[in-house]
Every structure is written in C-alpha cells, then in structure tokens.
Amino acid sequence: MIRFDRVTKIYNKGSSPALRDCSVEIDKGEFVFLVGPSGSGKTTFMRLLLREELPTSGRIWAAGRELGRLSNWRVPYLRRNLGCVFQDFRLLANKTAFENVAFVLEVIGRPRPVIESQVNQVLDLVGLGQKKHRFPSELSGGEQQRVAIARAFVNRPLVLLADEPTGNLDPETSIGIMKLLEKINKTGTTIVMATHDAGLVDMMRRRVVELDQGSIVRDQHRGVYG
Amino acid sequence: MSRFLSPRVDYTLREALSNLWRNRLMTIAAILTVAVSLSLVGSAMLVKQAVANATVQWDHGVNAIIWLDPSITPAVRESIHQQLLAMPEDIASCYYNGHKADYAEARIVLRSEPAAFQALTPATTPPSYRCRLRNAVDAYAVASHFAKQAGVKNVTYPGQAIKTMRRTTTVLQDVLLVVAIVLMLSAAVLILNTIRLAIFSRRHEVSVMKLVGATNWFIRIPFMLEGFLEGLAGAACAAGIVLWLQKVFDSVVAKPTASGQPSALWVSTGQLVTTEIVIVIVAVVLSSIGSGLAVRRFLST
Numbered sequence: 001m002i003r004f005d006r007v008t009k010i011y012n013k014g015s016s017p018a019l020r021d022c023s024v025e026i027d028k029g030e031f032v033f034l035v036g037p038s039g040s041g042k043t044t045f046m047r048l049l050l051r052e053e054l055p056t057s058g059r060i061w062a063a064g065r066e067l068g069r070l071s072n073w074r075v076p077y078l079r080r081n082l083g084c085v086f087q088d089f090r091l092l093a094n095k096t097a098f099e100n101v102a103f104v105l106e107v108i109g110r111p112r113p114v115i116e117s118q119v120n121q122v123l124d125l126v127g128l129g130q131k132k133h134r135f136p137s138e139l140s141g142g143e144q145q146r147v148a149i150a151r152a153f154v155n156r157p158l159v160l161l162a163d164e165p166t167g168n169l170d171p172e173t174s175i176g177i178m179k180l181l182e183k184i185n186k187t188g189t190t191i192v193m194a195t196h197d198a199g200l201v202d203m204m205r206r207r208v209v210e211l212d213q214g215s216i217v218r219d220q221h222r223g224v225y226g
Numbered sequence: 227m228s229r230f231l232s233p234r235v236d237y238t239l240r241e242a243l244s245n246l247w248r249n250r251l252m253t254i255a256a257i258l259t260v261a262v263s264l265s266l267v268g269s270a271m272l273v274k275q276a277v278a279n280a281t282v283q284w285d286h287g288v289n290a291i292i293w294l295d296p297s298i299t300p301a302v303r304e305s306i307h308q309q310l311l312a313m314p315e316d317i318a319s320c321y322y323n324g325h326k327a328d329y330a331e332a333r334i335v336l337r338s339e340p341a342a343f344q345a346l347t348p349a350t351t352p353p354s355y356r357c358r359l360r361n362a363v364d365a366y367a368v369a370s371h372f373a374k375q376a377g378v379k380n381v382t383y384p385g386q387a388i389k390t391m392r393r394t395t396t397v398l399q400d401v402l403l404v405v406a407i408v409l410m411l412s413a414a415v416l417i418l419n420t421i422r423l424a425i426f427s428r429r430h431e432v433s434v435m436k437l438v439g440a441t442n443w444f445i446r447i448p449f450m451l452e453g454f455l456e457g458l459a460g461a462a463c464a465a466g467i468v469l470w471l472q473k474v475f476d477s478v479v480a481k482p483t484a485s486g487q488p489s490a491l492w493v494s495t496g497q498l499v500t501t502e503i504v505i506v507i508v509a510v511v512l513s514s515i516g517s518g519l520a521v522r523r524f525l526s527t
C-alpha cells in the first residue's frame with residue numbers, strides 16, 4: 001500500500017536532511033502512528049506521500065504507483081486515493097459542514113445525487129448529522145475536526161493521512177477523534193497518523209514508527225509512545 | 227441554473243461570476259480598457275477601409291487614369307496602348323481595366339450616388355488604363371496629351387484632397403494603432419491582475435482543491451473563464467461603439483458628392499463584419515494571454 005525505499009529528503013541544498021535513508025512498508029488496513037520530536041520529519045513524510053514534494057533520493061510507492069514516476073497530471077488522481085486531515089482542520093469558513101464535505105465530490109466531478117447521499121452518510125458516520133448546516137465558526141474544535149475527517153473520508157480513500165489531528169484538541173475530545181479514526185480504520189482504510197500525544201498512542205497499542213532527526217529509529221508492532 | 231447544468235459547468239460558471247462580482251471595480255476597469263483599446267482598433271480599421279473604398283481608383287500608386295470610350299474599337303485601344311508604352315520616361319507602368327472591372331469598382335466608388343450607378347451597365351462603363359507616372363507633376367501634361375485623342379473619354383488624376391486624405395489616414399492609423407497597442411497591453415495586465423486577486427482571495431479554496439485531487443484544469447478554468455468574460459464584455463462594448471461609428475459615417479460624412487471628387491466615406495457590411503470579428507478575436511487573444519499568464523504564474527502546481 002505504502003512503501004518508502006531508502007528515501008532521503010533535503011529541502012535546501014546544504015541543510016541537514018528532513019528525512020534520511022528511510023525505508024518502511026505499510027500494508028492495507030494498517031493503523032500506524034508516526035511519532036518523534038518536533039522537526040523529526042513527520043510532516044515531511046506526509047508531504048512526500050501526497051507528492052507535494054519529491055524525494056531527493058530513494059523511491060516511494062503509494063496506492064500502487066511509484067510517485068517519482070508519476071506525471072504531474074496524474075497527481076490529482078493519486079490524491080483522490082489519499083485523504084488527509086491536519087491539526088488546523090483547514091475547513092472553508094464560508095461553507096457549511098455539509099458544503100465543506102460536498103466540495104470534495106464537486107471538485108472531482110461527482111453527480112449531484114451521489115454527492116447528496118454520500119455526504120449525508122459520512123456526516124452521520126462522524127456523528128454530525130444534526131449539525132450539518134452549521135458553519136465551521138459555529139462548531140467546536142472537535143466537531144470541526146470531525147467535519148475535516150468526513151471530508152477526507154467521503155471519497156473512500158485507500159489511505160487516510162492525519163498530521164497531528166488532535167494537536168488542537170483537549171484530551172477527551174482527542175479520544176473521541178481517535179475512536180472515529182479507529183472506526184474508519186475498521187472499514188479497511190489504512191491510517192497513518194503523526195502525533196505528539198503519548199497518551200493516545202499508549203492507549204491504542206498500534207504500530208509505532210518513530211523518527212528522530214529524519215531517521216527511523218524504531219518500528220514496533222503494538223507499540224507505545226516512547 | 228444548477229438544475230439544468232452538470233455540476234461541473236454549474237460550478238465553473240458560478241465561481242467565475244462570483245469572482246467577477248467580488249472584484250467588481252477591477253472587473254470594470256479591465257472591461258473598459260478592453261473596450262477602449264478594441265474600439266480604437268476597430269475605428270482604425272473602419273477609417274482605413276472607408277478611405278480605401280473612397281479612393282479605390284488610386285490603389286497601387288496609380289496617379290493617372292485614362293478613361294476610354296465604352297464603344298472603343300480594339301484597333302484604337304491598341305494604338306493608345308502603344309503610345310503609353312512609347313513614353314517610358316514619363317510613365318512607369320500601366321495596366322488595362324476592362325468594362326467588368328470598372329463596373330465592379332463603380333459599385334464601390336458610386337455608393338453614395340446610387341442613381342449614377344444604376345444608370346450604368348457593364349457595357350456602358352468606360353474601361354480604362356491605370357498608370358503610374360514617374361513624376362506626379364507630369365499628370366497634367368499626360369492628361370492634356372491624351373484627353374483629345376480619339377477613343378479617350380477623359381483623363382483624371384488624384385486631386386490634392388485625395389492625396390491628403392490618404393496621407394492623413396495613414397498617419398492617423400499609425401497613431402491609433404500605437405495607442406491601441408499600449409491600451410491592449412494594459413488591458414491584458416488588468417485582466418491578469420483581476421485573476422490574480424481572485425486567486426488570492428480564494429487561496430484557501432484552491433489549496434483544499436489541490437489537496438483533495440481537483441485537476442489543474444478544474445482549478446484553472448473558472449479563473450480563465452473570468453478573464454474570457456471580461457474580454458468578451460469589453461469586445462461587446464467595442465463592437466457596439468464601432469457599429470455606432472459606422473452609423474455616424476453613413477449619416478454625417480456620407481453626403482453625395484459630384485463625380486471625380488473623393489467619394490463619401492462608407493464601409494460595406496462585409497467590412498463591418500470583418501472589423502467586428504477582428505475585435506472579438508483580439509479580445510479572445512488578449513484575455514487568453516492575461517488569464518493564461520495569471521493561472522500559470524499564480525496557480526502553479
């Protein structure tokens with residue numbers, strides 16, 4: 001599903017690598033925590049998967065494609081298979097929860113009736129069926145993140161990338177988000193989640209990949225944070 | 227609207243129109259600049275065509291016309307031809323215009339004197355020799371030499387009015403075109419700038435679109451459409467202005483004149499249509515340049 005083969009990423013010539021000789025393989029349906037101190041390369045890992053950046057050396061496969069060989073015009077189609085969620089939600093303020101989620105399907109040209117039913121379904125899944133006509137400013141942080149997850153998941157991606165999705169949320173809300181991601185994982189969606197939250201990682205006991213200064217220093221099944 | 231259009235078309239139109247409305251001051255500036263620059267291009271073309279119509283007899287540097295009797299015999303015509311050939315130090319070149327060619331030309335030249343044209347048939351239209359003299363001041367001498375000959379109806383040469391008209395319009399045209407080009411460049415820049423503003427005010431949407439896998443063209447097209455709409459709106463204004471100018475030509479300038487004088491300014495429907503088509507094409511080119519550069523520069527990857 002996802003494979004990094006000796007991947008090194010250097011942003012600016014001369015600076016030290018953000019990722020250094022990383023090799024890792026993630027199978028379909030896995031739930032992987034990406035942990036490590038600030039600046040260790042977690043976000044870089046995600047950006048490489050989304051092909052927002054190309055590796056300086058090494059090769060990356062995602063959704064059955066080698067990203068280095070993917071022509072530019074195919075990148076959007078790659079991204080349709082990769083949902084992503086961020087610490088800052090990135091919802092559009094002038095659209096309601098429903099419209100934010102529907103936007104994804106609109107943008108990839110789905111017919112209107114399909115949009116209608118799929119969006120309602122996914123909003124029910126994240127538990128926001130009742131609040132779908134609210135604007136982001138009228139939702140709590142946890143609810144906004146649920147909308148963001150609904151948006152990332154509505155197109156049934158093969159992989160869901162979550163970069164510190166609970167970074168802005170209190171512990172209790174974070175657990176709710178975790179449960180939601182677990183539910184999504186159970187549908188067969190691979191989840192890669194970067195996090196600083198030791199409590200969540202220890203609670204879940206899933207695979208943990210630890211980065212430090214760009215190198216993978218630990219890859220542990222049913223692991224803990226530190 | 228959304229009921230009838232596919233979501234994609236609906237989305238594209240909605241985005242483009244709302245962008246235009248959001249930056250309406252810039253939009254208006256862009257449209258007006260397109261309109262003014264294209265009106266200038268259109269007017270330059272109209273004036274050029276009108277003057278060309280009015281002075282069509284004097285094309286190709288012709289500065290003396292020897293009109294022959296419509297019923298001239300081939301033998302007499304041949305003798306005149308030989309005389310023309312025998313004056314190489316005065317006459318640089320000459321060509322013969324037959325009945326039919328002169329009749330076709332009369333249709334243009336006598337446009338403001340329909341009665342005079344109707345009185346003609348191809349057979350009664352005088353054929354002519356069109357000559358380029360080495361020295362325009364010889365025209366009078368050449369005229370007096372041929373005027374009294376058998377088979378020659380009369381000899382005409384362009385009056386000062388025609389010469390001035392041709393020279394003035396050439397200069398006027400050049401000036402109009404230079405101004406128009408400067409304005410067209412500004413128009414392209416203004417279109418580029420409205421699109422840049424639109425992209426900037428939608429940068430969050432654009433980044434989300436990229437993230438969720440919208441194709442480049444899907445993201446670009448509403449912005450480019452915005453540029454096209456500005457260009458077309460400008461072209462529509464310019465087309466209207468040109469149409470109005472043509473009416474002015476017809477009603478104010480086009481007074482019947484005596485034969486031999488420069489005829490009135492007018493353009494044919496075909497020429498008007500050509501002008502309008504050129505305006506639309508230039509608008510499309512301008513807005514493609516503006517929007518193409520904008521999306522390339524501000525929406526890269």
Ligand SMILES: Nc1ncnc2c1ncn2[C@@H]1O[C@H](COP(=O)(O)OP(=O)(O)OP(=O)(O)O)[C@@H](O)[C@H]1O
Binds near residue numbers: 011036038039
């Ligand atoms: N666009 C960029 N240009 C240059 N350097 C960058 C860029 N993005 C990240 N870096 C550098 O790469 C290294 C890894 O950054 P990255 O964002 O991947 O870390 P992270 O593990 O996500 O950190 P955090 O936990 O703080 O989010 C850092 O040293 C950072 O300064």
Ligand SMILES: [Mg+2]
Binds near residue numbers: 043044163
């Ligand atoms: Mg990060």
